[in-house]
Amino acid sequence: MLAYIIRRTLYVIPVVFGVALVTFFLFHVVGWDPASQMLGRHASKDEITALRTELGLDLPKWVNFAAASRQGWTHLFESQWFFYCKQIVTLDFGRSFASQQKISTLMLNGIVPSLVLAVPIFFIELVVAIAIALFAAYYRNTWVDRSLVVLCVVGMSISYLVYILVGQYVLAYRLQWFPIWGYESVKYLILPVLVGLVSGLGGEVRFYRTVMLDEMYQDYVRTAFAKGCRQRTVLFKHVLKNAMIPIITHTVITIPFLYTGNLLLETFFGIPGIGYLAVEAINSNDIPVIKATVMVGSIVYVFASLVTDICYALVDPRIKLR
Amino acid sequence: MTTTQSQQPATLWQIAWRQLRRNRLAMICLGIIVLYAGIAVYAEGTYWYYRLAQQTAPYRAVDFNNRFADPSISHPLGTDALGRDVFRQVVQGTRVAFEVGILTSLIAIPIAVLLGAFAGYFGRKTDDAVVYTYTVFDSIPGLLFIFAVNIVIRGLLTHTPSGQTLSRYFDPGVIAVALGIGLTTWVGLCRLIRGEYIKHRDRQYVLAAQALGTSPVAIMFRHILPNVLHLVIINFSLRFPGAILTEVVLSYLGIGVAGEPSWGIMISDAKIRLWQGRWYELGGATLAMFFIVLAFNLFGDALRDALDPKLRTAEAKTA
Numbered sequence: 089m090l091a092y093i094i095r096r097t098l099y100v101i102p103v104v105f106g107v108a109l110v111t112f113f114l115f116h117v118v119g120w121d122p123a124s125q126m127l128g129r130h131a132s133k134d135e136i137t138a139l140r141t142e143l144g145l146d147l148p149k150w151v152n153f154a155a156a157s158r159q160g161w162t163h164l165f166e167s168q169w170f171f172y173c174k175q176i177v178t179l180d181f182g183r184s185f186a187s188q189q190k191i192s193t194l195m196l197n198g199i200v201p202s203l204v205l206a207v208p209i210f211f212i213e214l215v216v217a218i219a220i221a222l223f224a225a226y227y228r229n230t231w232v233d234r235s236l237v238v239l240c241v242v243g244m245s246i247s248y249l250v251y252i253l254v255g256q257y258v259l260a261y262r263l264q265w266f267p268i269w270g271y272e273s274v275k276y277l278i279l280p281v282l283v284g285l286v287s288g289l290g291g292e293v294r295f296y297r298t299v300m301l302d303e304m305y306q307d308y309v310r311t312a313f314a315k316g317c318r319q320r321t322v323l324f325k326h327v328l329k330n331a332m333i334p335i336i337t338h339t340v341i342t343i344p345f346l347y348t349g350n351l352l353l354e355t356f357f358g359i360p361g362i363g364y365l366a367v368e369a370i371n372s373n374d375i376p377v378i379k380a381t382v383m384v385g386s387i388v389y390v391f392a393s394l395v396t397d398i399c400y401a402l403v404d405p406r407i408k409l410r
Numbered sequence: 411m412t413t414t415q416s417q418q419p420a421t422l423w424q425i426a427w428r429q430l431r432r433n434r435l436a437m438i439c440l441g442i443i444v445l446y447a448g449i450a451v452y453a454e455g456t457y458w459y460y461r462l463a464q465q466t467a468p469y470r471a472v473d474f475n476n477r478f479a480d481p482s483i484s485h486p487l488g489t490d491a492l493g494r495d496v497f498r499q500v501v502q503g504t505r506v507a508f509e510v511g512i513l514t515s516l517i518a519i520p521i522a523v524l525l526g527a528f529a530g531y532f533g534r535k536t537d538d539a540v541v542y543t544y545t546v547f548d549s550i551p552g553l554l555f556i557f558a559v560n561i562v563i564r565g566l567l568t569h570t571p572s573g574q575t576l577s578r579y580f581d582p583g584v585i586a587v588a589l590g591i592g593l594t595t596w597v598g599l600c601r602l603i604r605g606e607y608i609k610h611r612d613r614q615y616v617l618a619a620q621a622l623g624t625s626p627v628a629i630m631f632r633h634i635l636p637n638v639l640h641l642v643i644i645n646f647s648l649r650f651p652g653a654i655l656t657e658v659v660l661s662y663l664g665i666g667v668a669g670e671p672s673w674g675i676m677i678s679d680a681k682i683r684l685w686q687g688r689w690y691e692l693g694g695a696t697l698a699m700f701f702i703v704l705a706f707n708l709f710g711d712a713l714r715d716a717l718d719p720k721l722r723t724a725e726a727k728t729a
Contacts, residue, residue: 102542103542103545103546103549106542106543106545106546106549107546107549107550109546110546110547110550111550111558114558114559114562115558115562118562118566119562119565119566120562120565120566120569120570121569122565124569125565125569241704241707241708241711242704244703244707245651245700245703245704245707246696246700247655247658247659247677247696247699247700247703248655248659249658249659249662249674249677250677250692250696250700253677253681253684253692257684257685261685344551345551347551351553352659355663366554366557367663370557370560370561370663370665371663371664371665373561375561378554378557378558378561379558381554382550382551382554382555382557382558385550385551385554386549386550386551389549389550389551390549393549
């Protein structure tokens with residue numbers, strides 16, 4: 089067991105390394121000169137050179153042989169790649185191009201608003217979706233279940249944008265129930281949470297319903313019915329417990345996405361979270377910020393899946409310790 | 411007479427088609443998809459016709475005297491802020507949606523099939539390398555990764571000479587969006603294909619082909635691939651609506667298609683007019699998008715039920 093945990097933990101290193109390699113390749117090898125892209129087409133040569141020096145883009149890409157041969161082997165690492173690695177290890181990604189603030193500060197400031205929006209959506213959705221899925225499983229093979237499934241697919245087919253725009257127009261503007269935009273008090277969060285909840289519910293309910301119905305065909309369910317258990321007992325005592333494993337996997341895997349919050353919701357409702365930061369960065373060609381959000385997001389994801397896997401190994405004896 | 415029929419057992423595709431045809435909802439959805447595909451072909455035709463003739467296409471014709479017109483016979487959905495016909499723009503939006511759907515599939519599916527096939531068939535080191543690769547790609551948050559690929563591709567297209575030539579012939583927005591979505595969404599399919607190849611590589615027919623000295627590439631793609639092709643088709647039909655929805659979001663955020671009418675841009679433009687009570691533009695783009703996405707979702711589900719016998723249990727009767 090301990091050996092498995094250690095091995096699984098060590099696997100984090102190559103994966104983070106791989107993500108770093110992919111993003112580096114994308115921005116530094118494939119990408120066009122970020123300095124010129126960030127400054128736009130009217131920038132003078134001097135400005136571009138200054139920014140290139142600031143971003144470390146005048147260094148060689150992978151290994152600095154020239155400096156190494158002149159000043160000794162320690163200078164071998166004065167390259168864009170090792171500079172980037174250092175940024176990742178220290179989680180210090182320099183300054184935002186647009187606002188000149190430190191990116192780490194910007195991201196730290198974004199965490200609370202992102203979580204304040206994402207956590208309620210996450211938990212309410214989990215409870216509501218499982219409840220509806222159980223309801224559908226209870227009425228399986230009837231019109232109730234079938235119309236619920238169709239309703240879910242209809243809900244999934246409506247663009248996120250439409251939920252947001254209609255929510256803002258009808259609930260906030262027409263009926264004046266909520267403020268339209270801003271991040272000042274709890275009142276400002278109700279509408280975004282509601283919109284996030286409704287837009288995500290279709291897919292979630294459909295997933296949990298499939299999980300429940302998969303369990304309904306197992307032998308133990310037939311046995312339970314055969315010995316005379318009631319529907320309700322079977323659903324809550326047997327099916328729900330056994331459906332927990334796929335439900336937990338699904339839930340834990342979505343946790344890292346709390347980090348980006350709900351990108352669109354944050355943008356539309358003016359909630360200054362990390363998603364808002366990313367969208368602003370896209371609009372202002374702020375490549376350092378995009379790079380940092382992608383990298384930190386991946387690190388969060390890698391660690392979350394590490395925790396999931398270890399929890400599994402602890403909880404479920406059937407997991408092979410390969 | 412009947413012996414000739416029984417000698418030729420029905421193939422998986424025939425059985426699946428028979429089951430699909432019985433499903434009325436699926437057939438209606440297929441009809442909608444075919445209709446949209448026809449509209450997309452028409453829109454593509456108009457686009458190239460007016461482009462090659464170097465004329466202003468009717469959907470771009472600006473008419474300042476007729477701004478914000480209410481729906482009428484000549485303008486079924488009214489006109490927008492520049493007096494352009496909204497209905498024609500909705501029709502042209504189909505073109506972008508289909509281009510993005512098809513291009514993303516053309517990028518993602520070959521990557522997934524190639525990597526999945528090699529990993530599953532050869533196993534060992536190859537498998538480790540592919541699993542590592544997709545674990546890495548899977549770890550990067552989806553929408554952010556699409557942003558990152560998008561921003562890099564746009565930089566390349568607008569600033570490098572070859573990119574500028576390329577974007578003269580193709581819409582740079584469409585290329586950037588398709589590459590962004592395509593390069594980031596192949597992991598799921600790759601995982602499925604790898605799993606299937608692992609199952610198939612020890613089957614009798616593969617061993618027989620190996621004994622006859624067939625090359626691994628031929629075994630992988632001529633012998634095994636037809637047996638896992640249904641996964642690709644299911645993936646295609648379920649990927650299409652996702653790509654359309656993502657394109658709309660990207661275009662809305664201003665990093666997608668620009669210059670040509672797209673549903674995302676229409677929704678973005680119409681948003682301001684919504685506050686003035688003009689909902690035709692928003693409604694038109696939304697409904698057009700809704701029906702095609704719904705049709706693809708429902709059809710994809712029906713297709714999966716028909717083609718993947720393992721999942722068929724989910725629809726069977728229980729206690």
